[in-house]
Amino acid sequence: RVRIVKDPLGLSCLMAVIIYWVYNVTLVSSVILLPNYQHGQLPLIALLIYWSLALLCLASLLRACTMNPGALNVEDTPQDDWMLCLKCNQARPPRSHHCRRCGQCVRKMDHHCPWINNCVGEDNQFAFMLLVMYAALLSVYTFVLDI
Incomplete structure (x- = not known):
């Protein structure tokens, strides 16, 4: 299920x-890759690697920003070690925190990231880490191609 936080600041950062x-x-693509490929200075595999990294980066961005970060449901059965959230009066497990932007408690919440307009929590942390990795690889690869 697609989930989008309706926060104007977060939506503007995401856009x-x-x-x-x-x-x-x-x-x-238009200034570096295609001209160098057409002049025989860059192999086709270099273009394919760049576009693959770019698509993986976009896919992980869309996944991280639309995925449920681990928000607690009303149906979740409280355990003995759960505490009551003072903001939303909902029982929450240890290491979960209330996000003021999203207005809900999130399991194993790391932070609310305005760039993906979503919390980073238990359920979307892997997608967020993939986004960070692909963005770093894309940046380094672009830098190497530009040299």
């Missing part, structure tokens, strides 16, 4: 990231 991604992929 900025997507616009930056589109601009970057378009600019790098």
Whole structure:
């Protein structure tokens, strides 16, 4: 199920990231990759690697921002070690925290990331880490291609 947090600041940060991604992929492709490929200075595999990393980066961004981070449900059965959240009056397990932006408690919440407009919690932490890894790889690969 797709989940989108209706936070104006978060949505504007997320849109900025997507616009930056589109601009970057378009600019790098048209200024660096395609001209060098057409002049025989860059192999086809270099283009395919770049576009694969760019698509993986976008896919992990969309996954991290639309995935439930581990928000508690009303139906969750409280255990003995659970505490009551003072903000939403819901029983929550240890290591869960209440997010003021999302207005809910999230299991194993790390932080609320404005760039994905979502909390990073137990259920979407892997997608977030993939996003960070792919973005870093794409940045390094773009830098190497630009040299």
